[in-house]
Amino acid sequence: GQQLNQSPQSMFIQEGEDVSMNCTSSSIFNTWLWYKQDPGEGPVLLIALYKAGELTSNGRLTAQFGITRKDSFLNISASIPSDVGIYFCAGQNRGNTGKLIFGQGTTLQVKP
Amino acid sequence: DTGVSQDPRHKITKRGQNVTFRCDPISEHNRLYWYRQTLGQGPEFLTYFQNEAQLEKSRLLSDRFSAERPKGSFSTLEIQRTEQGDSAMYLCASSQRSRGRSENGTGELFFGEGSRLTVL
Numbered sequence: 001g002q003q004l005n006q007s008p009q010s011m012f013i014q015e016g017e018d019v020s021m022n023c024t025s026s027s028i029f030n031t032w033l034w035y036k037q038d039p040g041e042g043p044v045l046l047i048a049l050y051k052a053g054e055l056t057s058n059g060r061l062t063a064q065f066g067i068t069r070k071d072s073f074l075n076i077s078a079s080i081p082s083d084v085g086i087y088f089c090a091g092q093n094r095g096n097t098g099k100l101i102f103g104q105g106t107t108l109q110v111k112p
Numbered sequence: 113d114t115g116v117s118q119d120p121r122h123k124i125t126k127r128g129q130n131v132t133f134r135c136d137p138i139s140e141h142n143r144l145y146w147y148r149q150t151l152g153q154g155p156e157f158l159t160y161f162q163n164e165a166q167l168e169k170s171r172l173l174s175d176r177f178s179a180e181r182p183k184g185s186f187s188t189l190e191i192q193r194t195e196q197g198d199s200a201m202y203l204c205a206s207s208q209r210s211r212g213r214s215e216n217g218t219g220e221l222f223f224g225e226g227s228r229l230t231v232l
Binding site for chain 1: 118143145156162167203220221223224228
């Protein structure tokens with residue numbers, strides 16, 4: 001089945017630093033989404049990407065849909081302590097149920 | 113609050129008991145999904161409904177699992193004869209088929225806060 005590989009698995013950074021994480025797939029997706037999950041909570045949608053090459057921002061977050069449709073990245077600028085959490089990428093295929101395939105997550109820790 | 117709500121948030125049960133989780137989706141959403149998430153992993157798809165019809169089930173959904181959405185609104189997920197391996201967070205999500213900018217109309221999934229199951 002389709003699998004998504006996220007890297008890095010975890011990051012420990014200083015407050016104010018920029019962060020970059022990415023997600024790759026062995027097969028094509030038609031939609032990429034990025035979620036953030038806090039401990040004990042459900043994932044919260046951050047950004048959705050619908051077209052290859054698309055670059056979308058949401059505040060300090062920027063994400064891009066790779067040209068090959070097999071990858072995506074998420075950047076966080078000027079990190080703050082509340083950015084701490086697990087970030088998941090998810091891929092969605094055209095014309096099926098709309099279900100998502102998730103990566104394993106990138107755990108972000110921010111040192112004040 | 114008009115988001116996806118799940119109940120209970122936490123359930124501790126003994127092996128062999130039955131448990132049931134409820135999900136109330138966002139009211140205008142016609143698609144409802146169940147996912148399972150274990151520690152250190154991303155959510156894994158279990159099943160999905162469009163209105164009241166259950167249209168897909170994952171191989172992860174064994175015969176002990178059953179999901180319903182009788183009136184196309186709320187949904188229940190029942191696990192019979194629970195096993196320790198069933199311990200996980202059970203997440204519900206909903207979406208509106210016509211929402212979003214994608215060409216085929218599949219939109220973003222919005223998740224509830226999850227129901228954490230611990231089987232002793």
